[in-house]
Amino acid sequence: MDRELVNRAKNGDHAAFADIAADSIGRLTALARLILRDEDQAQDAVQDALVDAWRGIRRLRDPDAAEPWLRRLLVRTCIDLARRDRRRRILELDLTQLEGPGIVDPQSAVDMRDQFERALRRLSTDQRAVLALAFYLDLPVREAAHALDIPVGTMKSRQNRALQALRAALEADERGSLAAQEHFA
């Protein structure tokens, strides 16, 4: 992120902030989408995080740290948003469960994507955030821990457990598919 732009924004230059927002909004939306798995919520989270960033930009001492700072604000906003919207999340989970695994061809890329989509929805928001930071942004453990405001050791164990939960969800989905295929055979 352009250091000069950040310094200008810190001095109250809204046009500079607009450039920063334009440069980062795509990356932030992608990350929010992966954490929240809901386009509307993701866009709300990005907007709220950027508004918070503008409000607090004078507190950012190191302009070179603007990118992780924005990311951190977004991750927090996503997690807060998901917690505030628990009822909706529960309804979505119910719908996912009603929909069931379906009969799928495991070789199909589309089916693989749907399978991942269902499995990731079964994970908690925190677990999806851990996986997105580690396997989408490929952040080192320390930076991912910072984004989530947790110790490095906790990040490591959470990442391990999130992967295990994802694997379990995928395997459960596959078992459901096989059962459905046998039922209709």
Added chain:
Amino acid sequence: MSTMDSLTDDLRRHFQEVADQNPGDGQLESVLARTAMIRPRSTVLADLQAVPAELRRRLSAHPALPVAVVVAVLVALAVLALAIVGSQDRPHVGGLFAYSRDGVVYLAGPDGRGSVPVAREPGYYFNVDAWSPDGRLLAIDKALDGRFPDADPSAAGVLVLDARTLELRRIGNGWFVGWMADGTSVVTGSEAGGITIHGLGSSPPREIVRASIGPMALSPNGRWIAGMKGRFLVRIDVGTGEVVQLYDNGGEMVDMPAWSPDSTQIAFARTLSPSCHTCMGPILIMASDGSNPITVSPPTTFARAPAWSPDGRWLAFISSMGIEVVRSDGAEAHHLVDRVADEQAWPPPSWSPDGSTIRYLSGSLEETMTRFGLWEVSVDGGQHRRIDDGSGVEAFAWQALPAGASIPPIPSPDR
């Protein structure tokens, strides 16, 4: 998806597909419309525009004033340098203090002064873990620094520093869990989901158990590890690897449990809601076999990160109000430190080896990113002061020495 590698590769591809969609139309315009109506908040340290006009006029009318300020600062720095040099020549009564900042580990006197960098290497981030029971060795976590893609991953892991010689040895992979009671071996956790003992001598590492355990802590007597396995708080026998369920927590636990100094009790913050992993509290204490769990924190208090006093009579913990202290039977709860910022929520407060003071980290991550202000408060609340030099620290550890013991001065890193 039979291996973890293929799972993570598939996950990366899936994330890329989902993330590649464009942001929604009008999203940027909406952000700019909202922010155009807002003025950024002022910083605590006022910028020049925020300096009152009268003061600015006086500053510009007295050009000698800035010169006087510069002279005063230089004198203060000279005095400070002399104090630091002097403190390095004297033995440290009360033990050493270790902290890490920006990937460098420092040793300092018990008051935080006279610090000396003892572990740093481009490409890696060093982080303080804990002192050995005899106070001679310091466990350090060495992690890859993402800014240096060519750094060798096999050099990362758990290291041990000898505080008297500053010799640094790599012990093994993973991350530090605890020192065995005799100080001759270190327990580590691994990414692959295992717990291993590494002797400091020539004996090969021994895996205790192959299981995914969440935040965990080794008992001071070295017999057990308490940690989270799924929603259960479990106890692992270090000798046999036997895993026993102690408590159904109902959900994931963020903080590690805390063993009492005599290893007979475990304190932990219960998860309030399975759907909210960081909604913690109250603080519970139970026997090391899981019996007699009792709540010791006030029932309405958000609470986490309990820490036992060295004599095992008291617990300090974090609440939504700040730092609280309570007797281990739940009596005499009192509020010690007001809430400063959300970020003070970790790590646990740390008792001084003599139990008279508590140190804790607090500060705004928006300002300092990974650094926190290091503060010390006496348990009676009488004294409260900042320990670090204003630059903040990331992690710290007290050296536990017998009362009244002293150790030699910190050697020079160049020696």
